[in-house]
Amino acid sequence: MKLLKCLVVACFVVGIVGISISADKDTKAAGKEGAKNLVKNGDFEDTSGGESSPFAYWGFWGQWENGMYTIAVSKGHSGKYCAKISCDTKGRGGLYYVDEKNEMGINPGDKIKLTVWAKAKDANDGRLFVNMEGTPGDGWATMDLKQGTYDWTKFEKEMQVPYAKPKKEGGVFHINIYIYNKSSGELYIDDVSLVKTKEAKEIEE
Numbered sequence: 001m002k003l004l005k006c007l008v009v010a011c012f013v014v015g016i017v018g019i020s021i022s023a024d025k026d027t028k029a030a031g032k033e034g035a036k037n038l039v040k041n042g043d044f045e046d047t048s049g050g051e052s053s054p055f056a057y058w059g060f061w062g063q064w065e066n067g068m069y070t071i072a073v074s075k076g077h078s079g080k081y082c083a084k085i086s087c088d089t090k091g092r093g094g095l096y097y098v099d100e101k102n103e104m105g106i107n108p109g110d111k112i113k114l115t116v117w118a119k120a121k122d123a124n125d126g127r128l129f130v131n132m133e134g135t136p137g138d139g140w141a142t143m144d145l146k147q148g149t150y151d152w153t154k155f156e157k158e159m160q161v162p163y164a165k166p167k168k169e170g171g172v173f174h175i176n177i178y179i180y181n182k183s184s185g186e187l188y189i190d191d192v193s194l195v196k197t198k199e200a201k202e203i204e205e
């Protein structure tokens, strides 16, 4: 009977805080093995984005290096949606997650695991890669995605966040995730996840 009572209370509480719980669940959906995915909308299900991208929390720019890339909502690997990047003119386009306030809570020395699911069609003659940016500098770690034509594939890399000081006064240490496309064709991205695998215990300057 005690268990039943607990269940009734739990249901009541869930009813009250239902909105926050479901939002939290969305954030965790792309995480693996119980580790919390620190990337918001890593599963691209929230398509209430801003000016540069249809996806909440994600930005996009398609015209680096004289390129012309566009971004759109497409059928997902998980859930309903994913991000589709199409090339009109080869150059460099990028889908990015900027975390200037360090809401992910990343510290120098932390060990993290980055996971990206990708699918491609005729993505040729140019690098597809994740570039880790932010306080430690652009490209402090990179992870290449496969070129060519292939179905949903998981790409994963463990990395350690280097020590660096914010350049601006009052700036906070943070890292950003840039997914760059220098290929032709189409690239689909879903289930971007960044989890901490080990916290930094002691940082030496």
Ligand SMILES: [Ca+2]
Residues within 6 Å of the ligand: 043, 044, 045, 076, 077, 078, 079, 080, 081, 082, 190, 191
């Ligand atoms: Ca999705």
